[in-house]
Amino acid sequence: MSLYIKRLKVIASTMDGDYGVDIPFEKGLFILRVENSHGKSTCMNAIAYALGMEKSLGQKNSKLPFPPSLTKSIDNKDGIEIGVLSSRVYLELENSKGEVVTLLRHIVGGDGETIIHMANGELDMFSLNPKVSLFLHKEGDTTRERGFYYWVGKFVGWVIPNIPLYNGKDAPLYPATFFPTYYVEQKKGWSSIQATTPQVFNIRDPKKRAVEFILNLDVNDIIIKRAKLKTAIEEVNTAWIVNYKKAEVISNRISGKLTGLMDKPESKFDQYRVDFSINENDRWESVQSLITGLKEKQLRMLISGERKNEIEDENIEVLKKIEERQRSINEIGEKNSEVSSEISFVEHQITATEKRISSLAEDRRKYEDLKKVGESNIFNGDDIGEGNCPTCSQSYSDNLLDSSTNESLMSVDQSLNYIKEQIKTFSSALVNSKSQYEYKKAEYSKNLVSLVELRKGLNGLNRSVRNTSESIIEDKLREKIQLENKIESYTDAVCELFKLRLKFDELHTKYTDLIAKRRKMPESYLSEIDNKKLNYLQTLLRGYLKEYGFSSFSADKLEISKDNYLPTREGFDIGFDTSASDGVRIIWSYLLSLFSLSLKFETNHPNLLMFDEPRQQEANKVSFSSLLKSVSKACGEKGQIILATSEEVSVLRDSLVEEKYTLKVFEKNDGKILRKLHS
Amino acid sequence: MKIEELINRPFTFKRRDVLIPCEFRPMWKSCLIIVIFGITAKKNKCSLKKLHTASWLVKSDEHLSDFIKWAEKKVLVTPDVRFDPSIDKAVDLLVGNRILIKAEGKLEITELGMEKFKGIEAVGVFVEEMHRLNVSNKFLSEASVERLLRAN
Numbered sequence: 102m103s104l105y106i107k108r109l110k111v112i113a114s115t116m117d118g119d120y121g122v123d124i125p126f127e128k129g130l131f132i133l134r135v136e137n138s139h140g141k142s143t144c145m146n147a148i149a150y151a152l153g154m155e156k157s158l159g160q161k162n163s164k165l166p167f168p169p170s171l172t173k174s175i176d177n178k179d180g181i182e183i184g185v186l187s188s189r190v191y192l193e194l195e196n197s198k199g200e201v202v203t204l205l206r207h208i209v210g211g212d213g214e215t216i217i218h219m220a221n222g223e224l225d226m227f228s229l230n231p232k233v234s235l236f237l238h239k240e241g242d243t244t245r246e247r248g249f250y251y252w253v254g255k256f257v258g259w260v261i262p263n264i265p266l267y268n269g270k271d272a273p274l275y276p277a278t279f280f281p282t283y284y285v286e287q288k289k290g291w292s293s294i295q296a297t298t299p300q301v302f303n304i305r306d307p308k309k310r311a312v313e314f315i316l317n318l319d320v321n322d323i324i325i326k327r328a329k330l331k332t333a334i335e336e337v338n339t340a341w342i343v344n345y346k347k348a349e350v351i352s353n354r355i356s357g358k359l360t361g362l363m364d365k366p367e368s369k370f371d372q373y374r375v376d377f378s379i380n381e382n383d384r385w386e387s388v389q390s391l392i393t394g395l396k397e398k399q400l401r402m403l404i405s406g407e408r409k410n411e412i413e414d415e416n417i418e419v420l421k422k423i424e425e426r427q428r429s430i431n432e433i434g435e436k437n438s439e440v441s442s443e444i445s446f447v448e449h450q451i452t453a454t455e456k457r458i459s460s461l462a463e464d465r466r467k468y469e470d471l472k473k474v475g476e477s478n479i480f481n482g483d484d485i486g487e488g489n490c491p492t493c494s495q496s497y498s499d500n501l502l503d504s505s506t507n508e509s510l511m512s513v514d515q516s517l518n519y520i521k522e523q524i525k526t527f528s529s530a531l532v533n534s535k536s537q538y539e540y541k542k543a544e545y546s547k548n549l550v551s552l553v554e555l556r557k558g559l560n561g562l563n564r565s566v567r568n569t570s571e572s573i574i575e576d577k578l579r580e581k582i583q584l585e586n587k588i589e590s591y592t593d594a595v596c597e598l599f600k601l602r603l604k605f606d607e608l609h610t611k612y613t614d615l616i617a618k619r620r621k622m623p624e625s626y627l628s629e630i631d632n633k634k635l636n637y638l639q640t641l642l643r644g645y646l647k648e649y650g651f652s653s654f655s656a657d658k659l660e661i662s663k664d665n666y667l668p669t670r671e672g673f674d675i676g677f678d679t680s681a682s683d684g685v686r687i688i689w690s691y692l693l694s695l696f697s698l699s700l701k702f703e704t705n706h707p708n709l710l711m712f713d714e715p716r717q718q719e720a721n722k723v724s725f726s727s728l729l730k731s732v733s734k735a736c737g738e739k740g741q742i743i744l745a746t747s748e749e750v751s752v753l754r755d756s757l758v759e760e761k762y763t764l765k766v767f768e769k770n771d772g773k774i775l776r777k778l779h780s
Numbered sequence: 781m782k783i784e785e786l787i788n789r790p791f792t793f794k795r796r797d798v799l800i801p802c803e804f805r806p807m808w809k810s811c812l813i814i815v816i817f818g819i820t821a822k823k824n825k826c827s828l829k830k831l832h833t834a835s836w837l838v839k840s841d842e843h844l845s846d847f848i849k850w851a852e853k854k855v856l857v858t859p860d861v862r863f864d865p866s867i868d869k870a871v872d873l874l875v876g877n878r879i880l881i882k883a884e885g886k887l888e889i890t891e892l893g894m895e896k897f898k899g900i901e902a903v904g905v906f907v908e909e910m911h912r913l914n915v916s917n918k919f920l921s922e923a924s925v926e927r928l929l930r931a932n
Contacts (some may be wrong), residue, residue: 467802479899491876764799
């Protein structure tokens with residue numbers, strides 16, 4: 102897997118003809134020597150721009166990464182300004198299979214914002230060869246056939262993995278995310294490792310994901326495996342919820358409450374405990390035992406009906422019944438209004454508890470952050486963590502709202518424990534309230550149904566108060582039918598539940614299997630080969646640092662963190678406690694180590710490394726020529742390292758005696774690098 | 781036990797340590813201000829008004845969405861920005877520690893402050909806050925903050 106830059110051509114068309122620069126590159130170490138502010142960064146940025154990586158140049162807005170000479174106007178030989186009509190950049194590339202392509206991207210006056218044109222073959226043949234338009238910065242640019250990043254991945258030989266986003270979804274890793282692992286930009290690139298990694302793609306830990314991909318760590322596979330497992334578990338969860346809802350619908354139909362079943366799968370589950378309970382005479386009873394009771398009642402009714410055919414004093418009987426029904430209607434109505442107010446109280450309680458839990462969780466996150474900050478060495482030696490006023494040295498409390506108070510506050514650890522306990526308490530209260538809510542709801546709807554039934558009966562009795570014997574028969578009949586209906590609907594519900602139980606049982610088996618698999622996944626995400634790679638990276642880094650005269654502390658104290666794959670010292674990120682020049686040495690050595698690692702292990706590194714030397718006022722902190730030692734060796738036959746520098750030619754030659762390299766010099770006397778092109 | 785027995789015994793009160801929301805811890809607030817400067821400051825500078833607005837903005841997703849809808853002119857209702865007095869105290873503390881300096885009516889983060897910001901970034905904390913700031917950064921210009929506060 103490799104990417105080799107063969108030729109760059111930048112053109113600005115003006116009324117006075119074409120201006121621009123044409124640079125043929127070579128494999129191995131390639132040094133582009135240009136005077137400061139003469140167009141060095143323009144060339145380097147043009148490479149990034151042609152590769153569609155301008156978002157990785159550390160610019161906050163979407164401004165073009167070019168000076169006015171390519172976007173507005175250019176000075177000619179005599180110093181007269183000429184307006185730029187259009188400008189574009191051509192880039193000739195080669196991959197590990199030896200395929201050569203040329204890319205064209207317009208800068209001004211064209212479709213450069215979203216389109217890159219690609220043709221097979223060399224740059225000189227570009228206008229003759231058939232072209233393909235590839236789109237970028239639009240949805241699908243990493244996944245669709247005509248997406249530019251999709252094409253780049255295919256051309257270099259990358260299998261772009263899917264990685265998790267902030268919103269919980271996942272998406273392909275944007276190549277712009279790992280561009281800073283092989284390209285260092287001039288202005289911001291030297292402030293820290295991968296300083297210009299774009300944050301706009303909503304990717305969680307983009308820098309970490311970038312190194313994982315570049316080193317081809319198995320972590321990626323494990324993350325993907327975990328993600329698959331997670332999706333499978335989620336599928337089971339969804340199926341469970343669907344069936345749970347079905348069971349709930351059935352239980353609502355018979356005004357009951359589902360018991361013995363949680364709304365999501367748990368480790369313990371017994372299908373025989375799943376049942377409906379129904380509130381009968383203020384007691385919650387299982388539907389199974391209710392059916393038995395109802396059947397007994399039905400039988401008793403049949404027997405009494407046969408025995409008693411004669412009716413005495415029917416009128417009184419009917420009136421008694423009316424009175425009785427009226428009383429029960431009143432009772433149930435009163436009870437239901439009580440239940441309804443209880444429901445609204447429980448509802449309010451649930452919302453309040455949920456709100457409380459979410460605010461506690463938010464506070465817990467903040468305290469965890471605070472604890473991490475406290476454990477790091479960021480504020481070591483400052484007064485902020487000490488509780489003393491930096492001006493008058495008086496002590497103040499750890500509460501910004503009232504700094505003079507003598508009230509003793511909980512420590513951070515105490516607060517965290519306290520908050521965790523509170524969350525536990527409130528969560529269990531929430532579970533209780535929710536189940537209480539369900540019970541009340543079921544009771545309410547059951548009462549409503551019985552109210553309707555009672556009113557129907559009452560109407561019938563009232564209507565036929567005169568025709569008593571008939572009405573009593575009718576009443577008996579209605580009671581009988583109601584009983585039959587009830588038995589039927591309960592039995593139906595039990596039958597349906599039986600089917601659902603089998604489904605739940607099947608889902609539960611699946612769920613326990615998946616959970617067991619998840620438990621078997623390795624604790625650490627890193628595989629054995631990953632650890633080997635990281636250890637070798639550490640050896641390489643220490644070696645390079647020693648060679649380049651790293652002096653802030655002993656290079657042997659540096660370690661590659663297994664957490665974020667960056668160099669750390671005693672578990673702390675470095676970059677704050679090193680000198681500025683050592684900062685540059687670390688970035689240089691780290692990226693070079695990533696590059697060199699690909700010679701020994703299978704990685705995704707494109708075997709290409711591009712450095713744009715820092716601006717002059719910062720550059721004198723470290724001599725770049727000293728960093729060149731061993732670079733050409735590291736480069737070997739396989740890769741390409743491009744360095745844009747303003748170091749004196751003689752210094753460069755001296756430091757690279759007996760080494761293989763290509764030096765392209767643009768003399769200061771010839772003016773800026775963008776010159777009139779002679780066609 | 782009889783009530784007399786209880787009352788006649790000597791008893792003491794013990795003052796318990798108090799829990800305060802993490803936001804009011806000087807260290808947390810200081811880090812937040814450094815993060816706000818690190819992400820939203822133009823040329824390392826930021827006005828107090830913008831600082832207050834950004835601090836209100838990162839408090840919740842509702843604040844963020846209210847602000848973005850207003851900035852994109854999707855709604856006409858101007859969100860109510862609440863000024864948090866603890867910000868001013870934390871700013872004083874940061875100025876005392878030479879992490880911020882007061883310059884030309886604005887606050888400016890020093891090199892030391894930017895180093896602290898990088899430190900905070902590297903530890904991987906304030907993730908939610910940074911995310912909210914990154915999302916809203918393009919709308920958080922001094923001019924739009926001024927417009928937002930004037931509309932209130």
